Amino acid sequence: MAYKHGVSISENPTSVISPVRVSAGLPVVFGTAPVNLAETQEFVNKPILAYTYPEAVKALGYSADWKNYTLCEFMKSHFQLFNVAPIVFVNVLDPKKHKKEVPDSDIALIKGVARIEQDGILLDQLTVKLTAAGEPLQKNVDYIAAFDGKGNVIITAIQGGAISDTVPSLVVSYTHLDPNMVTKMDIIGGVDVTTGKYTGLELINRVFPMYRLVPGQILATGWSHDPMVAAIMKAKSGSINGLFKAVSVTDVDSSETGADRYSEVPAWKNDKNYTDPLQIVCWPKVKLGDEIYHLSTQTAGLICKVDAKNDDIPFESPSNKNLQAVGLVNDAGEEVELGPEQANYLNGQGIVTALNWIGGWKLWGNRTAAYPGITDVKDAFIPVRRTFNWVANTIILTYWQNVDNPTNRRLIETVVDSMNIWLNGLSARGALLGGRIEFRSDDNPTTDLLDGIIRFRVFLASPTPGEVLEFQLEYDVSYFSTLFAA
Template sequence: MVYRHGVSTSERDTSVKSPVQSLSAVTVAVGTAPVHLVQDAPVNKPVLAMTWDEAVEKLGYSENYTNFTLCEVMDTHFNLYTVSPVVFINVLDPDKHKTDVTDQSITVQNKKAVIDQEGVLLDSLIVKTTPGGSELEENTDYTAVYDENGKVVISAVANGAITDSTTELVVSYSYLDASKVTEADIIGGYDAETGKSTGLELINAVFPMFRVVPGILIAPKFSKKTTVSAVMRAKVKNINGIFKAKAYIDIDTSVANVYSKVPDYKNQNSLIDEFATVFWGDIKFGDKIYNFSSHAAAVTAQTDENNGGIPYVSPSNKSLKMDALVVNGEEVALGQDQAAYLNANGIVTALNFIGGWKLWGNRTSAYPDKTDVKDVFIPVRRMFNWVENTLILSFWANVDDPTNNRLIDQFIDSSNVWMNGLAAEGATLGGRVEFRREENPDTDLLNGKVKLHVFMAPPTPAEDIEFIVEFDVSYLSGLFA
């Protein structure tokens, strides 16, 4: 023992821990990106981006959203709704999803020629002046670069083989072909031999890589396939074996092309799940067409951000950046009663009624088959996910600590302080954590198992507001005042 003479101090860690809150609406988007535009194309590798420039630098960008679905996620999140971060998982593989073109003739003007094909892989390009001629040498006879539209521009190099009299070039190349991406590519899986995961399976890599918990899983365009949406719904319930998220799923409007058909489509394809929200219609903004899930995920994140990062406010009746709701290329104008019919069947859509275009619908796809309040309202379900994820993050450091009074007190005191704070902000109507004797039998405690019981009541959205209006005859007396 150190000999002491005088006054000294020491410190102990605060017994009440501040919660390590999980970001409530981190979007994880699985799809296709124009990775031919970047070095070291990220294929089946999660990419975290905080800004538009970072996303474009890592994944490339094209306004061909049909082929490159992750680009619409960049646009909605970073440009239209200004929310971040976003995790992108690109499955479009230049080694696998490509088409070969041989001896294509292109016109030369002013010693330049453009290949009118997006996605050309530069390392596959062969340039000749005639079909049977010799291959020209890059940087000696020509240079090849992408223009602002993603097309390859071939330019003559001084004193090279392309001269003023050259009117035509013959090119062979491979181009990145997004049409070859299948449902199986999006679903992905785990390869036991290589130890690598692909597609939706990579949602389990997000937290270990970036220390952010997925909040919303989307696969724009591809989630319209029921095989893909089924896997999405399964994945969000058990991320890394502990975390929970929400799946935002687009309904296939080529089948459910009229609003009245959508409930039958939902039921026939078993799109009934408290961890999923389904959306009907595509969104048109300017000259661009987006999948609804891209906008919905972004406006959900924006709503959370406007409320302190806590997901207790519904994204319903929040403004969407859009000009029209589109179904199979045709604009659709739903009335409030038609939109309510969809909502009554657990389907979310867009409504242009009062205050411009709004996301319209509070219910998860479990409704009306399920009635438990924690499973049928989007914000309530998301609050349960968020609170559970936050508790895991906050107390993970206590795993394997001695089960004694100090540990139990820390659980209860820290959790209740946090719960009281949520109630004070209006994020819950109230909440508490208890350590109950009947839930912790001696056999469990001897086996290292401890259970804490969390009670909470997130506010439900005021979905149906009614004013009762009555003629009060007593006011007639005012005529004689």
């Protein structure tokens, strides 16, 4: 040690640790996107973080064909209808794999302009010729190729190029995306044993390492009605990176072969095993103008909107909050009519739906998919389950910095004091009814302490949704005395 003479200063760590902020409802959405319209086609099986609609369109492209390009539905709903952010997108549509080649075909050239009526065309694989036996024309020398608003390719002849005014047609060949080739196995994904590359739902484990954001909701728009996809979603929601928890927001199949009537939904839900505490089950779809949204899509947006109102603390239920909808429809587009009795019946079976009763169309339902099979309050109510997830995720991120510190009184007091201050703050603002942390000798036998294991016990109670406000009316005959008042 160096010799000291004079005044010296040293610092000790702060005894109270500030909690790390966690994005309670961050949606991670798996599906397909028209990447041929994006700036590059690099974003295949890679988590893409977007905070704005233009940013998402730039990275993934956009198409109104939501059946084939499912991520576009979520993109519009979340950014434009609910005005919340961010989103993590995972596109599984691979231009190298899910594609179809179209050989030479004639297209009419009218006033120097030709249109190819086909979406998903990959511009870098487009060939334009004057005749089938001719040489390919040069892009940006003989012609310009660009997309119109519908995703079709417009070929425009360049003045002075090889395409004269007398040319009646062009011969084109191209490769285009084929979303029909995407299967549920692409959504489910896995890990390549040779390269170690993650695909599909397995990429949920890459979100935090890449962006330092904890997933709060897992969705697969247009795919979550498949029981195999939903099973993997709920499995992932319980152990992200082996540590974090989220909820999976899923849809019931509202087609004729699924459950297109409300009375069929509970049996479908149970038969297909949509019964997990970390799962939200939605039925049917919602309509806004000519657009039809999966209810899971708008549920996720509403969850984020309610969380944002509460400083990203998920203690309030999204139920009885306004959707962006004017009606309910099944998969065939047929109108679904639900009154309070039918909607409450679905709620009693752990199904979230929508109701137009007082104040417009609103999400209706507080129960997770586990209800009524499981009635434990922390697993049966959506906001309580999400609060437990959020508290657990926050604890992990906050106290990870204390791992491997010496097991002494200072460590114990730092954790206990910091946690109690944080829990008291949540209680003061109404996010919790109460909470505390204890370090108990009974939970920490000497053999565990010798092995470096320290156990804390956290107690908390988050408010349950006030599902039933019951008023009793009684005729009070004593008020007859008012007839004789002076």
